[in-house]
Amino acid sequence: MELDLNKAKEFYKEMLLIRRFEEKCVELYSNQKIRGFLHLYIGEEAIAVGVMSALSQEDAVFATYREHGHAIAHGVSAKSMMAEMFGKMEGCSRGRGGSMHLFDGATRFYGGSAIVAGALPLAVGMALADKMMKRNRVTVCIFGDGAVAEGEFHESLNLAALWKLPVLFVCENNRYAMGTALKYTESETDIYKKAASYKISSKQIDGMSVMDVAQAAKEAIASIHKEQAPMFLECLTYRFRAHSMFDAELYRQKSEVEEWKRKDPLTLFENSLKDKNMWSEIDRAEMEDEIKNTIDEAVTFAENGTLEPIEDLERFVYSEASHG
Amino acid sequence: MDNITTYREAVKEAIRKAMREDERVFLMGEDVGHYGGCYAVSMGLLDEFGAERIIDTPLSESAFTGAGIGAAMNGMRPIVEIMTVNFSLLALDQIMNNAATLLHMSGGQFNVPLVIRMATGGGKQLAAQHSHSLEGWFAHIPGLKVLTPATIQDAYEMVGLALADPDPVLIFENALLYNSKGSLDVHATPTPIGKALIHKVGKDITIVSYGISLFKALEASKTLAEDGIDAEVIDLRSLRPLDDETIMNSIKKTHKVIIVDEGWKSGSISAEIMARINEQAFYELDAPMERVCTAEVPIPYAKHLEDAALPNPEKIVAMAKKMMGKS
Ligand SMILES: Cc1ncc(C[n+]2csc(CCOP(=O)(O)OP(=O)(O)O)c2C)c(N)n1
Ligand SMILES: [Mg+2]
Numbered sequence: 171m172e173l174d175l176n177k178a179k180e181f182y183k184e185m186l187l188i189r190r191f192e193e194k195c196v197e198l199y200s201n202q203k204i205r206g207f208l209h210l211y212i213g214e215e216a217i218a219v220g221v222m223s224a225l226s227q228e229d230a231v232f233a234t235y236r237e238h239g240h241a242i243a244h245g246v247s248a249k250s251m252m253a254e255m256f257g258k259m260e261g262c263s264r265g266r267g268g269s270m271h272l273f274d275g276a277t278r279f280y281g282g283s284a285i286v287a288g289a290l291p292l293a294v295g296m297a298l299a300d301k302m303m304k305r306n307r308v309t310v311c312i313f314g315d316g317a318v319a320e321g322e323f324h325e326s327l328n329l330a331a332l333w334k335l336p337v338l339f340v341c342e343n344n345r346y347a348m349g350t351a352l353k354y355t356e357s358e359t360d361i362y363k364k365a366a367s368y369k370i371s372s373k374q375i376d377g378m379s380v381m382d383v384a385q386a387a388k389e390a391i392a393s394i395h396k397e398q399a400p401m402f403l404e405c406l407t408y409r410f411r412a413h414s415m416f417d418a419e420l421y422r423q424k425s426e427v428e429e430w431k432r433k434d435p436l437t438l439f440e441n442s443l444k445d446k447n448m449w450s451e452i453d454r455a456e457m458e459d460e461i462k463n464t465i466d467e468a469v470t471f472a473e474n475g476t477l478e479p480i481e482d483l484e485r486f487v488y489s490e491a492s493h494g
Numbered sequence: 495m496d497n498i499t500t501y502r503e504a505v506k507e508a509i510r511k512a513m514r515e516d517e518r519v520f521l522m523g524e525d526v527g528h529y530g531g532c533y534a535v536s537m538g539l540l541d542e543f544g545a546e547r548i549i550d551t552p553l554s555e556s557a558f559t560g561a562g563i564g565a566a567m568n569g570m571r572p573i574v575e576i577m578t579v580n581f582s583l584l585a586l587d588q589i590m591n592n593a594a595t596l597l598h599m600s601g602g603q604f605n606v607p608l609v610i611r612m613a614t615g616g617g618k619q620l621a622a623q624h625s626h627s628l629e630g631w632f633a634h635i636p637g638l639k640v641l642t643p644a645t646i647q648d649a650y651e652m653v654g655l656a657l658a659d660p661d662p663v664l665i666f667e668n669a670l671l672y673n674s675k676g677s678l679d680v681h682a683t684p685t686p687i688g689k690a691l692i693h694k695v696g697k698d699i700t701i702v703s704y705g706i707s708l709f710k711a712l713e714a715s716k717t718l719a720e721d722g723i724d725a726e727v728i729d730l731r732s733l734r735p736l737d738d739e740t741i742m743n744s745i746k747k748t749h750k751v752i753i754v755d756e757g758w759k760s761g762s763i764s765a766e767i768m769a770r771i772n773e774q775a776f777y778e779l780d781a782p783m784e785r786v787c788t789a790e791v792p793i794p795y796a797k798h799l800e801d802a803a804l805p806n807p808e809k810i811v812a813m814a815k816k817m818m819g820k821s
Contacts, residue, residue, distance in 0.1 A: 206619035206795055257619075257796030268621050268795030284623040285580065286553050319552030320584070347553055349529025355552035421528040480802045484791045 171385040178448050179457075181223070181380050185215040185436055187461050188239040191248060194465050195238070195255065195269075199415055203472075204255040206268045207284075211239035213410035216435035217342055218243040220383025221310060221403075224391045228307040230278040230296050232289040235270035236342075236409075237282050240312055246274040252468035258475025265478055266486065286347075287313060287320035290339075294326050297335035297400075308394050312340045316347025318361050327368040330400040337400040338390050339365065342377065344409045349421035365402035377405030378433045381442065408433070496677040501649045504678050505535050505611075505667065508653035509573060511680075513543055516571060519657060522549035522558055523575030532577045533613060533672050559585035559610065563593050563662075566608040571657050576612040579628045579666065593662040594637030608663075609656040615668040615706055615756060616804055622792035625800070627756040629666040629705070630763030633733035639663040639687055640733040644708040646676035648731060651684040659687065668706040690737035692744070696726035699750040699814055702741060702767060704730040707754040707805060714810035723818050733763050741767065742775045749780040750817050754805050759787040781817050786810050 192212050198204045211218065218239035225231070225244070233240040241251055246262055254261025255269050263273045263282070271282040280296070283289040293311035300307050317323050318341065330337045341361050345352050352359050365372035371393065376382045383405060390401040408430035412419055419427075443449040499507070512519045520543075521536060527550035530537035540548040551558040555576055562574040576582045582589070589610070597605045616625035633640045641656065641663060643649045649667065656663035685691060693708060694715050703711040708729045715725040726744050730737065745751055751771060755764035764785045771783060789803040815821040 205797065206621060207624070254795075257798075263795075265796040266621070266794045266799070268619060270623070271621055271795070284621070285584075288623075316553045319554045321554070321556055348525045348532065350525055350550045350552075351528070354528070354550050418530075420530060477798055478796065480798060483789055483794070483799055483802050487791050 171381055171388070173381065173446065173448075175448055175451055178443055179452055181219055181384070182436070182439055182443070182452060183457050183461070184219045184243055185380065185439070186457060187248070187464065188215045188218065188242050189436065190461050191242060191465055192238055194469065198255070198469070204269065205257075206270070207235065207414050208269050209236040209414050210409070210411040211236050213430065213434065214342060214344060214377065214407045215239050216380035216383050216439070217340065217377045217405045217407060220380045221312070221338075221340055221387045223384045224387035225308070225310065228278070230280060230307065230309045232280045232293045232296070232309065232311045233282060234286070234289070234313055235282070235284040236314070237272055238269070241272045241274065241279055244279050245277045246272060246279050248464055248468040249471040250274070252472040253475045256472040256475060257477070258472060259478045260471065260475040287317035287322040289313065290317070290322050290326035293337050294329050294335060297330065297337045298333060301333070301335055306395065308336045308338055308391055310338045310340060312342060314347060315341060315343040315345065315352050315361060316355075317341070318364060319355055327365055327370060327402075331368045331370045334399045336394045336398065338387070338394060339370070339400065339402040341402070341404045342407055343404055344407045346409070346413070346422065348413045349417070351421065360404075362402060362404040370400050370402045372402035372404065374404040374406065377407035378435045378438055380435055380439050496679045498675055499646060499678050500672065501646055501667070501674045501676075502533065502535055502672040504646045504650040505653060506537070506539070507680070508650045509536070510539065510542070512654060512657050513539075513547060516657070518569060518571040519573065520547040520549065520570065521573045521575060522551050522562065524551055524553055524577055526550060526575050531575070533669060535672070536575070555581050555584035556588055560588040560592060562608050562610070563588060563596070563606050566606045567596070567604050571607055571609070573609045573611060573653070573657070576610060578624065578669070579612050579614040580624055580626060582610075582612055582628075589632070589638070589662070589664075590635055594635050597661065598637065605660045606662045607660050609653070609665065610662070611665045611667060613669040614666040615670055616788070616793045616800065617670050619795055619797055619800055620793075621795040625793035627705070627788070629664075629733055630755065630757040632664055633763050633766070637662065638734060641665045641687065642705040642731065642733060643667065644671065644705050644729050644731070646674070646678050647682065648685075650678055650680065651682075655684055655687050663687070666705065670706055685731070688732050688735040688737055690728050690730045690732070690740040692726060692740065693729050694725065694727040696724040696748065698724045698748055699752065699817060700726045700728060700741070700744040700748045701752050701754060701810065701814070702728045702730065703754040704733060705756065707756055710805055710807050711754050711810060713807040714814065717807065717811045718814055721815065721820060723814060723820065725814060736767065736770070738770055738774060741771065742778075745771060745775045745778050749778055751779070752784045752786060752810060752813050752817070754786045754810055756788055756805060758790050759785060760790060762787065784813050784817060786813055
């Protein structure tokens with residue numbers, strides 16, 4: 171893939187922003203500003219940044235409860251995300267959703283789903299509507315390796331292939347579903363092969379390499395438009411942190427985690443930029459400063475946000491007149 | 495002999511005892527093995543019993559619940575753990591269309607001695623896909639038994655009672671109770687399925703509760719006592735079968751009743767209880783029956799909204815005072 175300096179900066183900065191944003195979330199969780207479940211994406215940033223780089227403004231995204239990275243990379247503002255996690259009205263879901271349920275209509279970010287595999291059928295339907303209305307857009311659906319075991323995964327892949335729908339399925343295979351390793355739950359651990367069995371064109375790629383992901387996503391989106399058929403990417407990756415904030419990590423060896431940390435997507439990308447003699451052009455300190463500002467602003471925005479009045483508790487159960 | 499333990503340990507002890515005593519018993523579910531159970535209930539059991547009897551399943555709620563039904567039909571005594579009631583919805587077809595109906599459809603030939611345990615309840619800011627209390631829903635279904643252990647003793651006893659039952663039994667463990675402590679007598683004679691227990695005797699008003707609501711009702715009863723209101727607090731323990739007798743006998747004494755239920759009001763177990771009181775004890779009532787339930791909204795993330803949505807002791811106290819003409 172052709173990589174110009176601007177693109178390189180953008181990729182690196184986006185990944186770093188996600189990393190720093192989540193490190194801040196951990197701190198705020200310890201200070202009890204953020205509550206509920208908090209699932210960190212640290213280690214997997216290359217996938218969100220690579221995939222989103224291939225999308226146009228028109229395209230829609232469905233993600234999981236581990237979706238901070240996808241939301242940021244898709245253009246949801248850090249401010250509205252932080253306010254959401256603070257439970258404030260200015261949050262992207264008005265404080266009703268929290269970390270697991272970030273929604274943003276303006277960027278067509280459809281969540282934030284906490285039922286494993288629950289969003290796959292929605293992505294199929296979203297794409298079906300586009301096809302019926304002859305709109306030239308793509309729906310991206312991101313999910314973990316755990317989702318592959320659910321019936322909804324298989325039913326959705328079949329529908330998307332059968333109906334030739336513009337869906338990009340992205341499986342983030344980080345080898346564990348909570349504490350259960352893939353080898354204990356799948357008879358076939360090469361997930362892309364399952365997609366192939368539904369006659370969906372599929373590929374297994376290095377999810378730690380933002381370049382590889384961006385390249386594969388770009389090709390996939392082009393192919394979806396050209397072939398009018400779904401595509402499937404299996405991204406091999408690893409989560410560096412616990413499943414959520416409550417997890418003793420008894421199910422994996424520290425050495426395994428350390429080994430994967432050597433493939434940190436930020437380090438990998440840095441090395442490849444060094445090879446291309448581009449790294450020296452990147453002012454890392456300045457980037458850190460800008461990111462720190464963005465995050466500080468987000469935290470201040472969240473702190474200053476308002477709590478929704480309790481009288482409004484039962485709103486949004488049914489549509490209001492404005493919903494049309 | 496009593497010893498002090500946690501709800502979590504009590505459930506684990508009961509599973510361990512059952513597995514030691516009966517080779518047909520096994521546990522399967524997501525993360526029950528290597529992870530130790532998402533609420534650490536099965537921590538250590540994989541080491542003790544091995545991977546053949548402590549089975550880590552894929553995220554396939556429908557298939558492994560159905561597999562539990564099949565194994566139960568073939569002589570085993572499976573305990574299926576579904577992480578939380580929210581995910582049991584993926585297995586609803588197996589529970590409703592197979593577990594609950596096979597005995598009947600087969601003209602009495604095939605019973606399903608299956609135990610399904612799952613966590614339930616809100617209160618941890620987990621928002622609208624992880625916080626609901628749907629046990630009342632399951633109580634709608636003939637063929638199932640629905641248990642809601644609130645105390646340490648029941649957390650322990652109900653596993654054994656459920657395993658001894660020839661039919662499918664669902665056990666709902668409120669996730670906020672796992673760390674609760676209390677005394678456990680492993681030699682006590684278990685209180686049978688379908689029997690409610692009176693946790694506090696009183697004469698002025700009956701508070702019917704189950705699961706975590708029991709503790710909210712008990713706390714409310716203490717506040718009420720300070721105001722000279724002597725509440726009787728009932729723990730239903732089982733939503734199906736319901737212990738009508740204990741409820742009606744209490745109402746014959748107090749003539750007033752509040753039902754506390756973390757489910758929503760509409761079409762709920764609290765509505766069913768009111769209907770039964772209407773049928774069986776209407777003329778005993780001195781005041782309209784009342785309920786303290788969850789607001790009719792999916793549970794929101796923000797703490798102040800979640801708190802406002804769920805039942806709490808203050809709401810029970812206010813309701814009781816209103817009924818006693820003391821507000
Ligand atoms: C249907 C369903 N079952 C169980 C859960 C509990 N749960 C939440 S995340 C998770 C693991 C999912 O793993 P994976 O899909 O690989 O995603 P990862 O967390 O690794 O990103 C489980 C079991 C759930 N949310 N939904
Ligand atoms: Mg995973």
